[in-house]
Amino acid sequence: MNRKRMWPVFPFLALILTALIATSCAGKADSAQKEASMAKMDPLSSWNETATKKSIIDFVTAVTTEGNAKFVPESERIAVFDNDGTLWCEQPLYFEFIYSLDAMKNILKAKPELLKKPELRALAQGDIKKFMASGEKSLAEVFALSHVGEMDQFNKNVVAWLDTARHERFAKPYVNLTYKPMIELLQYLRDNQFKTYIVSGGSSMFIRNFSEKAYGIPPEQVIGTMLKAEFKADGTDYEIVYIPEIWHNDDNVGKPVGITQIIGRKPIFAFGNSDGDLEMLQWTASNSLPNISLIVHHTDGEREYAYDRDSKIGKLDKALDEALKRGWVVTDMAKDWKDVF
Secondary structure (H helix, E strand, O other), X not given: OOHHHHOOHHHHHHHXXXXXXXXXXXXXXXXXXXXXXXXXXXXXXXXXXXXXXXHHHHHHHHHHOOOOOOOOOHHHOEEEEOOEOOOEOOOOOOHHHHHHHHHHHHHHHHOHHHHHOHHHHHHHOOXXXXXXXXXHHHHHHHHHHHHOEEHHHHHHHHHHHHHXXXXXXXXXXXXXXXXXXHHHHHHHHHHOOOEEEEEEEEEHHHHOOOHHHHHOOOHHHEEEEXXXXXXXXXXXXXXXXXXXXXXXXXXXXXXXXXXXXXHOOOOOEEEEOOHHHHHHHHHHHOOOXXXXXXXXXXXXXXXXOEOOOOXXXXXXXXXXXXXXXXXXXXXXXXXXXXXXX
C-alpha cells in the first residue's frame, strides 16, 4: 500500500465529518425550534383534537375576546381546580395520606403510648388493611397527628418526603405524576389573564409546598382543608403551630364555602374529577357570567388508572350523572389526552 497517497485523504474526511456533525446539530436545533413553534401555535399540544379540546378553546376565546357577547373582564376570570385526580394522580391512595402513613412510623416510635390503640398498633405492624378497616375516625386521627406542630418543621418534613418517596407502581417521585395536559391548560388560562386556584380536599399546608413549582400556582392561591393554628412567641422567636382541630374541611360543600370566603368571587371555570367536586362545579355553573364546568374521567388503565362509580378513592358517581344531565364537559383521559404525565 502506498501510504503517501493516503495522507491527503484524511483532511478531506475530517472536513466531511465536521460537515456531518454541523448538519446533525443544525437538524437538532431546527427540530427543537420547530417543537417550540408548534407548542406556541398549539398551547394544548398534549390534548388530542377532540370535542373536549375544542370546548375549552372555544370558551376561552369567547370570554377573552372584546366585543364578543360572552366577553368576561379580567377581574372575573377565576379558574378553580381540584388537586387529587385532577392535577396529579390519586391512586392507589391519596398522596397526602401516604405521607401521613409514612410520617406516623416516626411518630409511633417517639410516642409508644399511642400503640395502645389497636388501629395504630396495626399501622405500626404494617397491617394497612386492618388499619383502613378501622374507619374514618382513625384516618382523621392519623391526618391530625402527622400534620400538627411547628409550621416550619412540617414544611421541611413534607419537602424531604417529596424528594425521597416514590410511587409504588410508577417508581417516580410524586411530583413527577402531575398531568401534562392539565399543566398546559393552567398555563393557557394564565396566558389569557385567568387567575388559577387550587381548591382541594387535601390540606393547603401540604399542597403549598409544591404547588408553585409543580403547577405555577403560588401558595396564596391554594385553598384546602385547614387545621387550626396558634401564634407562639418565645422571646424573639416566633412560630405558627398547627393544632389537631379542623378549621375548615374543604371537600364537598366546603369547596364553594372556601372559594367564597377566600377568593370572594364566583369562578367561571372549574375542573374536578370526583363527587367531592360536585358542589364546586354546581357553584361555578350557577354564575350569571359565561362559565364552564369540566370533569376528568379516569378511563385509562394502561397509562394511569381506570375508575369511577365504585372506587373508594376519587369516586365519580353523582357528579358524572350531573355532568351528563347538565352538559358539562367530561374529559375522557384515554381518548382526549395524547400524554398523561
